[in-house]
Amino acid sequence: MTAPAPATPDDLLLRQAGRALLIAIHSTQRSLKLYPVENTTVQRALDDLLGHAVALCRLEGVVEVSLSGDFIFLNKTRLRLGLDNFAAFSGFVSLMKGAGIGKLRIEDGVTRREWQAFLSALGELPPGGEPEERLEKLRQRMQKSDVVRLEVDAAGEGGGGGGDGGDGDESLERAKRTYSHGVAAARDVMQGVRIGRTPNTRRLKRAIQLIVDQVMENELSLTGLTTIRDFDEYTFTHSVNVCIFSVALGKRLNFDRLQLYDLGLAALMHDIGKARLESGLLNKEGVLDEIEWRRMQAHPWLGTLTLFRMREGEELPYRAILCAHEHHMKIDLSGYPRPIRPRRPGIFTRLVAIADGYDAATTRRSYQNEPCEAEEVLREMWIKRGRGFDPTLVKALINLLGIYPVGTCVILDTFEVAIVAGPSPDPEQLNRPVVRIAIDATGGRIPAPGQLTDLSIPSSDGSYPRSIVKVTSPDRYGLVVGDYFI
Ligand SMILES: [Fe+2]
Ligand SMILES: [Fe+2]
Numbered sequence: 001m002t003a004p005a006p007a008t009p010d011d012l013l014l015r016q017a018g019r020a021l022l023i024a025i026h027s028t029q030r031s032l033k034l035y036p037v038e039n040t041t042v043q044r045a046l047d048d049l050l051g052h053a054v055a056l057c058r059l060e061g062v063v064e065v066s067l068s069g070d071f072i073f074l075n076k077t078r079l080r081l082g083l084d085n086f087a088a089f090s091g092f093v094s095l096m097k098g099a100g101i102g103k104l105r106i107e108d109g110v111t112r113r114e115w116q117a118f119l120s121a122l123g124e125l126p127p128g129g130e131p132e133e134r135l136e137k138l139r140q141r142m143q144k145s146d147v148v149r150l151e152v153d154a155a156g157e158g159g160g161g162g163g164d165g166g167d168g169d170e171s172l173e174r175a176k177r178t179y180s181h182g183v184a185a186a187r188d189v190m191q192g193v194r195i196g197r198t199p200n201t202r203r204l205k206r207a208i209q210l211i212v213d214q215v216m217e218n219e220l221s222l223t224g225l226t227t228i229r230d231f232d233e234y235t236f237t238h239s240v241n242v243c244i245f246s247v248a249l250g251k252r253l254n255f256d257r258l259q260l261y262d263l264g265l266a267a268l269m270h271d272i273g274k275a276r277l278e279s280g281l282l283n284k285e286g287v288l289d290e291i292e293w294r295r296m297q298a299h300p301w302l303g304t305l306t307l308f309r310m311r312e313g314e315e316l317p318y319r320a321i322l323c324a325h326e327h328h329m330k331i332d333l334s335g336y337p338r339p340i341r342p343r344r345p346g347i348f349t350r351l352v353a354i355a356d357g358y359d360a361a362t363t364r365r366s367y368q369n370e371p372c373e374a375e376e377v378l379r380e381m382w383i384k385r386g387r388g389f390d391p392t393l394v395k396a397l398i399n400l401l402g403i404y405p406v407g408t409c410v411i412l413d414t415f416e417v418a419i420v421a422g423p424s425p426d427p428e429q430l431n432r433p434v435v436r437i438a439i440d441a442t443g444g445r446i447p448a449p450g451q452l453t454d455l456s457i458p459s460s461d462g463s464y465p466r467s468i469v470k471v472t473s474p475d476r477y478g479l480v481v482g483d484y485f486i
Helices: 010-035 040-060 081-096 112-123 133-142 172-194 201-217 222-228 229-251 255-267 272-276 289-296 299-311 320-325 347-362 372-381 393-400 479-485
Strands: 061-066 071-074 076-080 103-106 150-153 411-412 417-422 434-439 453-454 468-472
Touching: 010 040, 010 061, 010 071, 010 112, 040 061, 040 112, 040 468, 061 081, 076 347, 076 372, 081 229, 112 133, 112 150, 112 434, 133 150, 133 434, 150 272, 150 453, 172 201, 172 222, 172 229, 172 255, 172 272, 229 347, 229 393, 255 272, 255 347, 272 299, 299 320, 299 347, 299 453, 320 347, 320 411, 347 372, 347 393, 372 393, 411 434
Parallel strands: none
Antiparallel strands: 061 071, 061 103, 071 076, 103 150, 411 417, 411 468, 417 434, 434 453
């Protein structure tokens, strides 16, 4: 692992602002696709986007966002992929690449109308054609709409990025690629089902193979990525997260590779029935009323039907179908759908149900939901073991993740704030994980990613120099968890 050069406060500020801008572009584009332009969601997204663009231009003058391979540069600074918003990042990259854009230039004074015209033109580009043709069409439309403070160039035009593209941890980059493959495959299948196209499971199986291979090598290599909290892409990232946790748990239970492939597939498809529900219901902000809730509860059997149909032309393990049907049943059968006769959900279902319950509780699902801390969720699952979840498997999950899963933000007895980077190397000391200190005892910010500190190593007198006092939210300290995985 190469140690990255320490980032200056200016760099950090720029990266933060850059990230916010990209996410704002991505979500404005998405809401323009979903709603008419006068809708308040679109208007709010545009306000937000303009705010970020103005702030960045004030900081930098002219802002150039360029793509170089899978890297994104803001002027000469490479934006590191924030794990929290990875799906939005990959969405942004495919949006740009899809239109043949290698570089987007934003000038000071850019208006809200220009953003709206640019993003609408981008969204309305007809599919197909060479990237150069698409870019040309986009330019013509921008010109027609008088967009002058936003400019687009093809990849390679006018010089590329530069800066620090070569550093970073290779295995993390690989993990991120695997993760984004998974998200893209899940998106593909679900959107296919939504428009009534029989999905091609080849891509999906390839994505699962990558996940299984990586988990076989190192079972925790992907779990750090599951801290992603991107509500715009919730259904897809959720499916991938459930797949990662299920496969890692399956490995703990000594499943062989082929069993893990089947388990991974079952996990990735467990919520496929949601693709048959109205998107308004899935994206609803706030609490569901009774009718909506009943409709939501239809997703297990809708999933079962979908998979049956898919199975006709494809090799699909029957256990995946069972899993879609049973994953909300709970082991005491108090969930849904209510079975007519007593039954014991299969091992695949019990595994996927745990992964599902854990991910759903720790991930933000809508603009209003606040996710629970991972350690709180694990404790709750442990207390209620036997009711909803298989107790042996809850234990296996706790052993896998540790009491403080990777990405948890903790306060230490030294008044420092740290981010958990991995479980303790000593299985007896699950309460003493390896952390990266993010804020020192005086409240000063330590540039990410900070030094690795193993809390299980005692001082010469046998006492521990640092212990965890409690778990806290990284938002409270303005920390972006993804920065600490570099
Ligand atoms: Fe579900
Ligand atoms: Fe789910």
